[in-house]
Amino acid sequence: MSMISFRAVFTGRAVRAVLGGLGGLVLWMSLIAAPAVAQTSGAPAATIGMTNTLSFTKDTVRVEVGETVRWKNNSVIVHTVTADPEEATMDESMRLPEGAASFHSGNLEPDETFEYTFETPGRYRYFCVPHEAAMRATVIVEPAEGQ
């Protein structure tokens, strides 16, 4: 039970995986705990802001496989969150771990958010498309605990 609620804190995806694996009993138990789960299941493991001065508010964040990172555009400028070779024009602006899928938020207007759940461990270097020259940061994804 403590293991289940611990996992439920992370992502909807993690909750679904646990529910699928353990069947009806757990489903019933998690329904009892529904208010708590509803508040916390969507909570990202990390939230990163985007600024008016070409930066992400955290240079590096560490999460575990299956966890979600949320980016919020706190600025008045349109930014993106991108680790997609199709969008990059410079070698140093992005890097994906081997076998990892690329991602690209598209244009994020002021106050818009973007979430991405990391499924492959490793070091992700990402950037903002219009500000590729300066606006870059890193997410390090570690194997999930117990794996």
Place this chain on the structure above:
Amino acid sequence: MTCPQLVSVSLSSTQRSVRLRAGAFFQRGLLVLAGALLLLLGAVDTAQAQDKKMKKMLMQLQEMNQADGYLEAHRNIKEPLELLGGPISFTVEQNAGGVFVGLPDQRELDSDVFGTPEMPRAFTGTPGVTGVPVPFREVENGQFTQLDRPTPFGDKSMALPNGTMMLKAKDVTATDAATTKDEVKFKASWEDKEGNTYAVRCCEMLATAGPEFPTFGGVVTNHILHGFSGIGTPLMPTEYTYAAFWGMGEVLKNGEVVDKPRVVHGMLTEYVRTEGYELASDSEVTPTRRHFHLMVAPFMPVQGEHKFEHDNVSTGFQLPNGKELPFWHVMFENLNIDSQRGE
């Protein structure tokens, strides 16, 4: 009992000596004052002389502007030739997002553009427009470091919301001339946090020939500008320019024209900002990204002469120090760009 006496004696003696000393000081003071006045008069005289010398130097620098001969050969051409390969039409637009507004700052001086104190470069022409006089440059360890005064070209900026712009233009005429077939329709606007709207429109008239550097009929495409190029201020880095225009336009606040006519310059260039939105030196330019710059500079062409004079722009935008921002230097970076060759 003796103590108060002693005290009073010593007091009176102190008073006397103070008075004596005051007298001597007063006499000496007069001498010092007279000397200081003489020195001050001398300083005023020297300052005036220096001022005169500086003005003379600035005039000489304007007179030795390097593009004068070139411009003279082009200025009166009635039927200028067209671009090799034919006209280029293009649109550059930003539909949403913010803008970066450049604030007054002291530009770092890149030795690739400005040379060294021993071998200076880029000093002729109207200061700030085409050159930077050597006495305006700060020096440390035998190198130029930064400009000694703020200009629109530096590292300081602020982001303002709700920026849109639309440039629809045609580059037909190749060179500076008396006439042009180039065309520009430009409008841009942005807001401050209080919801005031600022806008710039152009061009009622295009710069068919530049007063001090070439303007290529008002619109130029696929050319290097600024930095070492001699075209436009060297205080911006050397930058490949996909398209640029120069013309006379107007400055608005909340829909009302607040300054007109003003020289308006816009350009779509490779990316010249770095971390923290600092202005790049030549070696820091990012060739694979682009942004658009709008400049309403604090300069106006002098009527009948081929030079500029300083003239602050009425922007209606208040800086944090309470002063009015005397220019607009605005960058747009979420662009849709479209272009084609041919009519």
